Amino acid sequence: HREKVKNLLETEEFNREVTVMGWVRTFRNNQFIAINDGSCMGNIQIVVDFNNTPEALLKRITTGAAIAVKGTLVESVGKGQKVDIKAESIEILGDSDPEKFPLQPKKHSLEFLREIAHLRFRTNTFNAVFKVRHALAFAVHQFYNERGFVYMHTPIITASDAEGAGEMFKVTTLDLDNPPRTEDGQIDYSEDFFARSANLTVSGQLEGELAAMAFGQIYTFGPTFRAENSNTTRHLAEFWMIEPEVAFADLEDNMNLAEDMLKYVIEYALKNCKEELEFLNNRLLEEEKTKPQNERSELSLLDKLNFCLTNDFERVTYTEAIKILKSSKPNQKKQFKYLIDEWGADLQSEHERFLVEKHFKKPVILTDYPADIKSFYMRQNEPDEQGRKTVAAMDILFPGIGEIVGGSQREERLDKLTQRMEDMNIPQEELWWFLDTRRFGSAPHSGFGLGFERLVLFVSGMTNIRDVIAFPRFPKNAEF
Ligand code: ATP
Ligand code: MG
Ligand code: MG
Ligand code: MG
Numbered sequence: 001h002r003e004k005v006k007n008l009l010e011t012e013e014f015n016r017e018v019t020v021m022g023w024v025r026t027f028r029n030n031q032f033i034a035i036n037d038g039s040c041m042g043n044i045q046i047v048v049d050f051n052n053t054p055e056a057l058l059k060r061i062t063t064g065a066a067i068a069v070k071g072t073l074v075e076s077v078g079k080g081q082k083v084d085i086k087a088e089s090i091e092i093l094g095d096s097d098p099e100k101f102p103l104q105p106k107k108h109s110l111e112f113l114r115e116i117a118h119l120r121f122r123t124n125t126f127n128a129v130f131k132v133r134h135a136l137a138f139a140v141h142q143f144y145n146e147r148g149f150v151y152m153h154t155p156i157i158t159a160s161d162a163e164g165a166g167e168m169f170k171v172t173t174l175d176l177d178n179p180p181r182t183e184d185g186q187i188d189y190s191e192d193f194f195a196r197s198a199n200l201t202v203s204g205q206l207e208g209e210l211a212a213m214a215f216g217q218i219y220t221f222g223p224t225f226r227a228e229n230s231n232t233t234r235h236l237a238e239f240w241m242i243e244p245e246v247a248f249a250d251l252e253d254n255m256n257l258a259e260d261m262l263k264y265v266i267e268y269a270l271k272n273c274k275e276e277l278e279f280l281n282n283r284l285l286e287e288e289k290t291k292p293q294n295e296r297s298e299l300s301l302l303d304k305l306n307f308c309l310t311n312d313f314e315r316v317t318y319t320e321a322i323k324i325l326k327s328s329k330p331n332q333k334k335q336f337k338y339l340i341d342e343w344g345a346d347l348q349s350e351h352e353r354f355l356v357e358k359h360f361k362k363p364v365i366l367t368d369y370p371a372d373i374k375s376f377y378m379r380q381n382e383p384d385e386q387g388r389k390t391v392a393a394m395d396i397l398f399p400g401i402g403e404i405v406g407g408s409q410r411e412e413r414l415d416k417l418t419q420r421m422e423d424m425n426i427p428q429e430e431l432w433w434f435l436d437t438r439r440f441g442s443a444p445h446s447g448f449g450l451g452f453e454r455l456v457l458f459v460s461g462m463t464n465i466r467d468v469i470a471f472p473r474f475p476k477n478a479e480f
Contacts (some may be wrong), residue, residue, distance in 0.1 A: 002068075006039035012082055014073050020044060020085065021068045021093065023122060026105045027061050032078075033087075035067065041124040041279055045076065045084040057090060063105055064096030064122075110467055117471055117480050125283060128276035129468055132269055133456045139268035140221060140242055140452075143261050149244060150215045153222060154204030159196060160431060163375055167228040168199035169237075200225035203449060204243050206377070206434050209410060212245035212445055213437045219244040221452070230474045233464045234349065234402065236453060238473035245447035251379075251392045251409040254446040255365050258396055258405050259313050261450070262363075266305055269459050277302060277459075284461045301461035304399065313363040313396065316355075319343065319384070321366055324359055325351055343388065346373045349402035356397045369393045376424050378408040379446075380416055394448070401458050407448020414438040 003018050022037035022044075030050050034043035046069050050058075061067065071085040078084070102116050103123065113120040120126045144151065157171050173193040174180065180188040189197045204220040211218045220243045230237050244257060270277065281301040288296045299307065316324075325331055325340040325347075338348045347366075356364050368381060371389040378391035396405035411417040417438055421428055428435060456468040466472035471480045 004039040005035070005037045005042065005044045008044055008073065008083060008085075009040065009042050009081060011073065014075055014083070016073045017070070018073060018085060019068065019070045021066070024061055024063055024065045024067060024096070026063060030058055032084075033061055033067075033069075033090075035069070036122070038121075038127065041127050041275065042081070045078060045081070046071065046090075047074065047077070047084050047086045048090070049087065053087075053090070057092070060092045060095055061090070062096050062098040062101070064098075064101040064103060065092060066094035066096075067092055110462075110464065114464075114466055114472075121470075124279060126467075128273075128279045129456070129460045129462060130470070131276045132273050132280070132460050133468060135269050135272050136265050136456060136459060137221070137452070139265040139272075140261075142268070143264045144219045144244065147217070149217045149219045150211070152204075152208060152211045152215075152218045152220050154201065154207040154211075154220045156201055156223065157194075157198050158201045158207075159194075159198055160206055160434075161199065161202060163202050167226045168202060169225050169227050171198045171200060202226055203241065205245065205447065205449065206431070208243050208245040208447065209377075209434070209445065210437055212247050212447065213441070213443070216248070217244070217246045233466075234454065234457075236465055236469060236472055236474060239465075239469070240452035242450040242452055243447060245445065247443055247445045249409075249446045250444055251367065251394060251446060254407055254409060254448060255313075255315065255367070255394055258394075258407060258448050258450070259365070262396070262405075262455070263309050265455070266459060267309055270302075270305055270309075277305070280461050304461075305459065308363060311362050313365050314360040315365045315367065316360075317368045318366055318370065318390065319368065319388075321347070321351075321355055321364075324355065328354060328359070330354060344370045344372060352395075352397045352402040353399070356399050356402075363399070364397045365394050366397060367392070367394045369395070371420075374408070376420050376426055377410050377417070379411045379444075380420065392446075398454070398458050400463075401454050403451075404454045404458065405448050405450045407446065409444065409446040412438060412442045412444050414442065 001019060002021050005020060005022060008018065020037065022035035025034040025036050025043050027033050031048055033046040033048060035046060036043045068091040069085060069087050070089045071087040073083045074086045076082055076084045103119050113123065121130065161168055180191045182188045202224055204222060208218055208220050222240065223238055224241045225238050227237060228235065246253065284301050322340060322343050330336045331340055336350055340351060368390040371380060371391045374391050374393050378393050381390045381392055383389050392409040394407050395403050398404045418428060453465050453468050457465055460468060462468050466474065
């Protein structure tokens with residue numbers, strides 16, 4: 001019967017017989033083995049009777065090896081923990097060649113650990129990050145379940161490009177070195193598996209809308225794929241998205257839902273990942289100490305998370321934000337890489353982060369973006385006094401992250417929607433099923449997409465999105 005290290009570290013039942021199994025972290029002075037079994041970040045210390053243990057066995061107790069230990073709980077000789085295990089027998093389950101095992105007991109850089117993503121789970125940092133990720137995923141489901149949302153699984157393979165950004169990975173069984181061709185030389189997809197071109201989904205939204213127009217409120221939570229330049233610290237080629245969609249809801253309902261959800265899941269993590277978040281908090285504090293005083297962040301990770309819970313997000317329109325950015329110091333002094341001169345430009349992450357971190361100093365919900373920079377399905381607002389066209393969109397911007405949520409009230413009016421599709425050269429035949437929702441019992445509805453890894457980034461305090469997903473996918477990398 002194997003016991004978890006997590007439970008043993010709490011106990012004070014000395015003299016009890018126990019068996020633990022785990023991986024060796026360190027073996028000090030041939031006397032104390034620290035092992036970790038993944039149940040927590042802490043190690044339990046095994047006291048070895050050096051004189052009565054065969055030399056051949058001692059040699060095999062190396063960092064990374066998997067071992068089973070039978071022994072009794074004794075009062076710890078070390079500081080900081082209550083119990084050790086006095087070993088009666090040690091069995092090697094799996095050797096680990098000390099010459100070759102890359103995770104030696106020392107501090108490794110995150111860059112190095114990214115190269116050994118298959119082993120980095122065994123570090124405390126990644127133990128904490130993935131426990132936080134797990135808790136957040138669980139909290140997402142709990143939040144929607146409590147509110148009566150139906151969890152929908154939308155397809156991974158689709159024909160449509162919901163975002164119209166042309167960033168899709170093709171799915172095909174054709175031999176692309178020698179594809180069948182039509183008479184005019186085009187690839188003949190009629191011979192392909194689906195008898196048409198198909199892609200990995202970039203978003204479950206369009207299908208989600210269909211379900212919302214029957215169940216009233218649904219959410220999706222699944223992988224999405226974008227063949228975009230994801231050589232940034234915020235983009236992956238494969239990421240997970242949470243997409244609620246609600247019928248009879250307008251933009252304000254949508255903003256409230258998103259804000260409530262973010263607060264709910266952050267609060268859940270704070271309550272359920274105390275040990276992990278404290279560890280990550282301290283990790284960041286150590287990192288901050290290496291920076292010059294004026295570059296250090298004013299708030300610790302835990303302060304930041306608590307601040308988020310106790311403050312209303314700032315709600316501003318795109319038009320107001322542009323005014324702020326145009327007159328802001330970095331814009332005037334040309335310190336922004338992209339200067340904001342004109343109404344209509346899309347914000348870059350430097351602008352988003354300026355609004356959040358420098359100007360409002362809190363999470364911001366930006367609404368009513370120019371129609372030209374947003375997707376076809378967003379609800380068209382009445383043009384403003386100057387005749388400028390906007391849509392009922394909302395993006396939520398977070399400190400250190402920039403955009404974490406993108407959403408909108410959807411265009412439920414068939415004539416407005418088809419007109420916009422025509423203007424944007426989006427073929428209506430391909431989306432006949434989507435347009436049917438507007439033909440049969442159309443109703444106001446709204447929804448958003450939350451990038452799950454950006455949420456994990458924010459809550460864990462990590463700075464590179466490749467460190468919050470187990471096996472990151474990005475250009476020129478699909479090793480693991
Ligand atoms: P960005 O402006 O950061 O490229 P986006 O506006 O293209 O994001 P949306 O289409 O609005 O993204 O997708 C909804 C959410 O999904 C975003 O708010 C973000 O949290 C997340 N997201 C988008 N693209 C990626 C990506 N490549 N990797 C990880 N998360 C992403
Ligand atoms: Mg993008
Ligand atoms: Mg964006
Ligand atoms: Mg967006």
